[in-house]
Amino acid sequence: MEETLEFPARLRLIEERSAAFRAAVASAPDLDARVPTCPDWALRDLVRHLGDVHRRWAANVTAGPADGPTGTPVPDSPRDRAALLAWSAESTDQLLGALREFGPDRDCWTWWGKSESPQTSGAVARHQVQEATVHTYDAQLTAGAAQPLPVExxxxxxxxxxxxxxxxxxxxxxxxxxxxxxxxxxxxxxxxxxxxxxxxxxxxxxxxxxxxxxxxxxxxxxxxxxxxxxxxxxxxxxxxxxxxxxxxxxxxxxx
Known part of the structure; x- marks a missing residue:
């Protein structure tokens, strides 16, 4: 196993974990079920959150160096399950599209400016692996089928x-x-x-x-x-x- 994941592997994991997230949402009996690990949210709120995250980071990567987030408005997510899942998939596509277009070395705004992580699109991809991975666990737990996170x-x-x-x-x-x-x-x-x-x-x-x-x-x-x-x-x-x-x-x- 790689000591440190390379950029293509991180893009693959964002795509795989986001697909697993949607599979868990699709299997849940009720989108209004509370998420045990995020008790203020119903499952549909979790979908909205991850879609918002994907779209906003796509915009930040596309914008390049900046003093703050782009503030690009995110359209309302639909309530129907099929339409909501399609909106989620489109959100992931926007994030992956921006990361693939600009690669791992593009400077961009991030909230972790004083940390050891760089303010680059590569660091955004690395963090978004974790965003998708942990929220997949949340969705699976809500659907009654939580699984360990992938080892890599x-x-x-x-x-x-x-x-x-x-x-x-x-x-x-x-x-x-x-x-x-x-x-x-x-x-x-x-x-x-x-x-x-x-x-x-x-x-x-x-x-x-x-x-x-x-x-x-x-x-x-x-x-x-x-x-x-x-x-x-x-x-x-x-x-x-x-x-x-x-x-x-x-x-x-x-x-």
Missing amino acids: AALDGVEEFLSTCVAWTGTWPHEPATVDYHATEGRSWRLFLSPDGARFTRLATPAPAPATASARGTASELVLFLYDRIPLDSLQPEGDPSLFSRLRDWDPEEA
Whole structure:
């Protein structure tokens, strides 16, 4: 398995996971069913959300470098199931079309400007793999048939989450600490938290020293935990468990 997914593989995963998302929606008995992992949303809201995301990122990639998102309005999604699924497929096509047209190196606006992830179309593609993958899990759970995340997407997803959502320059307001994430598929990462912010690295095995806290599980379980889909006790935690709560509550943009 690739250590880091290449751009074509990420486009393939966006397409595959988005198709799996629509398959789960098509199999659900009721579009008004509440989504257990997003309790404020019904299933049709989840479809609307992912379609909005695909269309807005397509517009941001197309626009290129900018000081903010394009603000391009997204048309209302239909309520009929067949029409809604067709609208969703069109949304995915718009995203993939923009990414294919401009490739992985186009500069564009992103919300993660102070993170370790670059502000490029390639980073957008990487994050959109996770958007489609996690929301496919949400849709499958709502339809009563949740499946583990694909291993290649999940392994890249742990690292993508740390790079994009955690490794920022904002000040960590607590005692310096380290957090390890161990995937049973054989890959590990260490997160360093300090007054200078957060950074992460791939971790050699065995680790040079114990971390302040760690969590072990499949790559799928780690991603689902990072995105608040499953609790910490679904994994094998060690060390100070309160560190995970402090990390979840930390907003580096406000630090």
